[in-house]
Amino acid sequence: MSSNYGSYEARIGALASGEKIDLRSDTVTHPSPNMREAMYRAEVGDDVYGEDPTVNQLEELAAVMLGKEAGLFVASGTMGNAVSMLTHCRRGDEIIMGDRSHTYLYEVGGPARLNGSATRPVPTLADGTLDRERLARAFQGDDIHEARTGLLCLEDTHNMVGGRVLSPETLRELAAPARARNLPVHMDGARVFNAAVALGVPVSALAAEVDSVQFCLSKGLSAPVGSMVVGSRAFIDEGRRVRKLLGGGMRQAGIIAAAGIIALNEMVDRLADDHVNAKKLADGLAEIPGITIAPETVETNILFFGVRGEDGAAGDVTPLVTAAAQAGVLLSGGDDGRIRAVTHYGISADDIERALSVLAEAMRGLAAPVGA
Ligand SMILES: Cc1ncc(COP(=O)(O)O)c(C=O)c1O
Incomplete structure (x- = not known):
């Protein structure tokens, strides 16, 4: 492609993510x-x-x-x-x-x-x-x-x-x-x-x-x-x-x-990057207080996690999904009490870092007493 290939690709990437970090599914990918x-x-x-x-x-x-x-x-x-x-x-x-x-x-x-x-x-x-x-x-x-x-x-x-x-x-x-x-x-x-x-x-x-x-x-x-x-x-x-x-x-x-x-x-070989990013996300999530995840089970580009509720039982994930979306990180909140995140083309290692800080911040916000 022409010498503006880089900016074209950047534009496509931006269109794909709509400025957000969209981890809902790998179906949201846009064509290269x-x-x-x-x-x-x-x-x-x-x-x-x-x-x-x-x-x-x-x-x-x-x-x-x-x-x-x-x-x-x-x-x-x-x-x-x-x-x-x-x-x-x-x-x-x-x-x-x-x-x-x-x-x-x-x-x-x-x-x-x-x-x-x-x-x-x-x-x-x-x-x-x-x-x-x-x-x-x-x-x-x-x-x-x-x-x-x-x-x-x-x-x-x-x-x-x-x-x-x-x-x-x-x-x-x-x-x-x-x-x-x-x-x-x-x-x-x-x-x-x-x-x-x-x-x-x-x-x-x-x-x-x-x-x-x-x-x-x-x-x-x-x-x-x-x-x-x-x-x-x-x-x-x-x-x-x-x-x-x-x-x-x-x-x-x-x-x-x-x-x-x-x-x-x-596009086949690059799937390995998605797997590395999913693992990085899982390992980072395991460090966030209140999140439950088994990072050792993450083998490809899909991971599920939850939040710890009262007495260690599974908590409601909706507030976290909503808070993350407001901060630009899109996740799928399942009706089974789990959140799904999927890595894909258009999601970089930097995006994973950003998503982790948004989720850590959201968890801190949700844990803070009302009015604090
Ligand atoms: C495992 C699996 N099989 C089949 C499908 C169906 O694919 P499509 O959405 O293209 O109909 C999906 C879609 O998410 C899937 O995850």
Whole structure:
């Protein structure tokens, strides 16, 4: 780019954060300057006819990186998971998933509404794995009274337990009961690149343990829109039909796919910075009186923390979230009494320092007696 690249990037960064330190999610990231440039220059065609060269390139790149036969560009993570579930399962098949997984909690009841499928939740453990014993007993279908199990879904990294990483060995172990029954395994890998970077393994090593993966381009990888589904050629061919059914045939989608290509080529390695920043934030939070956090559990870019209430019980986090927001630090206050912070492109080590001083100050303010 031109010699004013630096100021352009600074301007983009400022737009991304709106002058605030936005730790609510890695979905708030804005496209990098190279993404905007690639979007501007993207060659496009009608993707529903299979004629958008940029979408085709992105789908091939995703498949190669994940070590699968084919890829499919979809509008969102939720659409990628829905396409996968509809493609793997017959109507009415049960789908097994963790009781704190995104697919179970936050995808609008898609399995029931779209597949006519019951979801069978298995307890999620603090490390993002599933209760093995309950998992082994969750498979159904031998008895005439039972709905047949059609699919097992796993999540890596696991959002609601704080971005915990499931290794290839752990995925293999969790997938084993499904494999023993010849059932497919789908990974909600919205942040699977964070898992790969944290483990120091190629993302294909994680994808090898499952039949299909959905991963998001528009979270830590910073693309403005989109997710990918990867799997076998036959699975993706059928998934393409399901995507059309869901209204996801996007025509000249190369405009947004171009940013996805930059995401995969340029934005993966830098996820390590987000992990360092998350750890720094967690360690700093542990030093602030009244905050509860287990910094040793922070493995990627997501962390949860709370505040100590009366008698050491979990306190109300709303006053802290509100005070921090007023001072320019945005956090997600969960209805489960925890605060979530997520590091991402656009959040620097300096921002973490600033966020920590804002939070320390806010905690002091909240602890001070009224009128003091
Ligand atoms: C683990 C996980 N899976 C899936 C999704 C859904 O992605 P999208 O918001 O693009 O539909 C999210 C979004 O936050 C997520 O955290």
